[in-house]
Amino acid sequence: MKVLIPYVKRYRKDAYIAIISVIALVFATLWQPRLLQVVMNAILKGDKATIFQQGILLIGLAIIGIIAGVINTIYSAHVALGVATDLRADLYSKVQSFAYADVEKFSASNLVVRMTNDINQVQQIVMAGFQQISRIPLLFIGAFILAMVTMPQQWWVLIGMMIIVLGVSFYSYKKMSDYFGQTQQNIEDVNTVARENLMGIRVVKSFVQEPNEIDKFSKVSDKLTKVTAKIGYNFAILMPAFFLTANIAVAIAIYIVGQNVTTHPAYLAAITSFISYLMQILFAVINGGFLMIAASRANISLGRIGEVMATTPSMNYVQGDDTPVSGNIEFDHVSFTYPGDEKPTLKDISFTVKAGEMIGIVGATGSGKTTLAQLIARLYDPDSGVIKVGGVDIKQLPEKSLRETVAYVLQRSTMFSGTISANLRQVKEDATATQMQWAANIAQASEFIERLPQTYDAPVEERSSNFSGGQKQRLSITRGVIANPKILILDDATSALDAKSEKLVQEALDKDLRHTTTVVIAEKISSIIRADKILVMDDGRVVGNGNHHQLVADNAVYQEIYKTQKAREGVK
Numbered sequence: 001m002k003v004l005i006p007y008v009k010r011y012r013k014d015a016y017i018a019i020i021s022v023i024a025l026v027f028a029t030l031w032q033p034r035l036l037q038v039v040m041n042a043i044l045k046g047d048k049a050t051i052f053q054q055g056i057l058l059i060g061l062a063i064i065g066i067i068a069g070v071i072n073t074i075y076s077a078h079v080a081l082g083v084a085t086d087l088r089a090d091l092y093s094k095v096q097s098f099a100y101a102d103v104e105k106f107s108a109s110n111l112v113v114r115m116t117n118d119i120n121q122v123q124q125i126v127m128a129g130f131q132q133i134s135r136i137p138l139l140f141i142g143a144f145i146l147a148m149v150t151m152p153q154q155w156w157v158l159i160g161m162m163i164i165v166l167g168v169s170f171y172s173y174k175k176m177s178d179y180f181g182q183t184q185q186n187i188e189d190v191n192t193v194a195r196e197n198l199m200g201i202r203v204v205k206s207f208v209q210e211p212n213e214i215d216k217f218s219k220v221s222d223k224l225t226k227v228t229a230k231i232g233y234n235f236a237i238l239m240p241a242f243f244l245t246a247n248i249a250v251a252i253a254i255y256i257v258g259q260n261v262t263t264h265p266a267y268l269a270a271i272t273s274f275i276s277y278l279m280q281i282l283f284a285v286i287n288g289g290f291l292m293i294a295a296s297r298a299n300i301s302l303g304r305i306g307e308v309m310a311t312t313p314s315m316n317y318v319q320g321d322d323t324p325v326s327g328n329i330e331f332d333h334v335s336f337t338y339p340g341d342e343k344p345t346l347k348d349i350s351f352t353v354k355a356g357e358m359i360g361i362v363g364a365t366g367s368g369k370t371t372l373a374q375l376i377a378r379l380y381d382p383d384s385g386v387i388k389v390g391g392v393d394i395k396q397l398p399e400k401s402l403r404e405t406v407a408y409v410l411q412r413s414t415m416f417s418g419t420i421s422a423n424l425r426q427v428k429e430d431a432t433a434t435q436m437q438w439a440a441n442i443a444q445a446s447e448f449i450e451r452l453p454q455t456y457d458a459p460v461e462e463r464s465s466n467f468s469g470g471q472k473q474r475l476s477i478t479r480g481v482i483a484n485p486k487i488l489i490l491d492d493a494t495s496a497l498d499a500k501s502e503k504l505v506q507e508a509l510d511k512d513l514r515h516t517t518t519v520v521i522a523e524k525i526s527s528i529i530r531a532d533k534i535l536v537m538d539d540g541r542v543v544g545n546g547n548h549h550q551l552v553a554d555n556a557v558y559q560e561i562y563k564t565q566k567a568r569e570g571v572k
């Protein structure tokens with residue numbers, strides 16, 4: 001909970017108002033039974049002046065209580081909303097500072113739950129805290145003292161009731177907070193299964209996986225139901241147990257005091273007041289318990305938020321001015337192991353590419369092509385060796401320089417929801433309509449964009465679901481080339497394009513991005529056949545480096561790939 005203090009301090013004024021108003025509310029609540037007692041006594045005595053005077057006071061006190069309650073709710077909400085908004089913003093900034101590997105470590109969906117569900121829990125506890133935290137002890141102690149003062153002879157009823165009520169509550173709340181901890185985990189499991197299913201709904205439908213998916217979902221959902229039902233049973237027992245205890249205490253008090261009412265009529269007023277205080281004590285205990293449960297849930301959430309906040313990004317960029325670099329690439333004895341893996345994925349890789357050259361990367365699936373490309377874009381840092389871009393170690397390049405130099409187009413990269421132009425302007429802020437057209441022409445995207453009613457201002461849905469696979473790839477290539485990068489990496493980025501379109505993209509790249517170094521990862525040799533240099537990868541190593549003719553002549557792995565594809569596709 002310490003994490004919250006600096007955030008609450010930012011809303012100091014609202015917090016003070018919330019606390020002062022809650023004190024006024026408690027005062028009004030505690031004083032009402034006392035006044036009622038006075039009014040009742042006056043009624044019994046027929047003292048009209050006191051009835052009138054104290055009656056007005058009673059109404060005034062009730063109004064103060066209502067106003068204080070409203071003010072407290074408003075200002076508690078100000079603090080809670082403010083804290084949640086700031087915490088969410090900080091968490092989001094923190095995640096933005098993460099390296100790709102850090103995001104992978106937590107998983108994207110897990111981070112989303114922390115930024116939404118967990119922040120929500122914290123917001124609720126801050127709200128409840130400012131509404132209840134001072135109210136509960138003040139009400140509890142105040143009502144206890146006033147009940148004692150009102151009917152000191154009934155002290156044992158009060159103490160007896162407190163022991164039973166506190167005992168029952170302690171036992172039940174302890175049990176319930178365990179269940180609430182489990183619920184949190186179960187909700188997360190239900191979320192994960194549902195999200196995975198909905199994101200992969202096409203696969204689910206095409207493989208007729210609905211029954212299996214329903215089965216998977218039912219299992220996690222049943223677990224959640226069971227724990228929730230247990231909480232329900234506990235509540236079902238707890239509430240009547242509380243009220244039974246309170247009612248027994250009240251009944252005992254009435255029985256004992258009732259015997260004296262005929263001789264001491266003032267006891268009637270006192271017992272009314274005494275019962276009100278008993279109810280207030282009960283209210284304090286019940287609310288205190290709920291607050292404890294909410295606090296333990298929020299504590300779990302705060303722990304999860306704190307874990308993200310305490311993570312130091314595994315990659316840092318040097319600060320400094322934008323350093324323009326050329327499109328040369330150099331790998332010098334680079335090896336890389338994925339975090340958590342034992343064996344390296346890339347082993348001792350060395351090669352150089354001159355600015356403006358085209359380099360192809362081929363190799364069996366899983367041989368490390370994408371991993372190598374990711375290292376050029378510095379999504380990961382190598383375990384050993386040096387990667388240079390434009391002659392500069394990429395670890396010495398400010399992030400902005402690297403991003404401006406290297407554009408990375410993935411096979412399944414999606415656009416952000418918004419419009420096509422907004423996506424392009426994320427890469428090149430000041431992109432003009434002509435520049436967008438230029439980029440779309442290269443990617444063979446202008447034809448379908450210009451057929452859309454709003455052309456470049458056409459909407460892009462979440463995960464670009466309103467575009468076909470081929471259109472998504474063309475849009476991604478458009479985004480990749482819009483800023484005229486020094487290095488363009490196309491990671492299987494034309495796989496969904498027909499042969500004719502792919503050829504047109506290649507020709508446009510050759511013509512319009514003549515000075516750009518192009519790194520093309522492809523399954524098909526036809527996509528890289530014209531490259532200045534082709535790297536052949538096998539099990540994390542570069543086992544061939546040359547142009548197509550050289551490799552066909554002397555590289556066994558390349559010959560094998562070429563032969564297989566030639567037979568299948570008729571590659572010349």
Ligand SMILES: Nc1ncnc2c1ncn2[C@@H]1O[C@H](COP(=O)(O)OP(=O)(O)OP(=O)(O)O)[C@@H](O)[C@H]1O
Nearest residue numbers: 104338341345363364365366367368369370371372
């Ligand atoms: N994020 C990751 N964490 C751990 N291991 C990974 C990760 N990404 C890839 N790998 C592993 O690294 C190896 C190389 O993967 P990579 O994606 O670089 O191969 P690739 O040659 O591009 O394959 P493909 O042609 O199928 O795309 C594989 O064995 C893969 O399982």
